[in-house]
Amino acid sequence: MADETQRHQATAEAPAVAEAPAPAAPTPAAAAPTPGPRGGRGGPREGGRKYFRRKKVCKFCVEKIQSIDYKDYRLLSQFVAESGKIVPRRLSGVCTPHQRRLSTAIKQARNIALLPFSART
Numbered sequence: 742m743a744d745e746t747q748r749h750q751a752t753a754e755a756p757a758v759a760e761a762p763a764p765a766a767p768t769p770a771a772a773a774p775t776p777g778p779r780g781g782r783g784g785p786r787e788g789g790r791k792y793f794r795r796k797k798v799c800k801f802c803v804e805k806i807q808s809i810d811y812k813d814y815r816l817l818s819q820f821v822a823e824s825g826k827i828v829p830r831r832l833s834g835v836c837t838p839h840q841r842r843l844s845t846a847i848k849q850a851r852n853i854a855l856l857p858f859s860a861r862t
């Protein structure tokens with residue numbers, strides 16, 4: 742029964758400290774691990790691969806095709822999806838300069854109806 746009085750005293754001791762915002766805490770300047778604006782690597786998620794990953798080599802670089810002929814629809818159609826869209830570079834593996842020429846060639850070929858703008862519905 743004597744404990745009650747002791748407890749009461751302990752709670753009464755409220756520390757009346759003035760609110761000082763942590764004086765000795767050093768501001769972590771080097772605590773920002775993100776290096777660039779777009780992040781360094783591919784990100785934290787690395788899920789199971791859904792697609793079989795082939796070794797991606799630019800077809801045009803391999804075959805040393807410098808200028809892509811827009812009339813060569815057989816070649817171009819390899820880079821057009823069934824929906825009629827141009828296959829993105831990350832899927833086809835075509836390098837940037839060739840993809841640029843390829844896309845213009847596909848657009849030219851579309852214009853003269855060698856390739857579809859979109860799939861038939």
Ligand SMILES: [Zn+2]
Pocket residue numbers: 799800801802803835836837838839
């Ligand atoms: Zn290339």
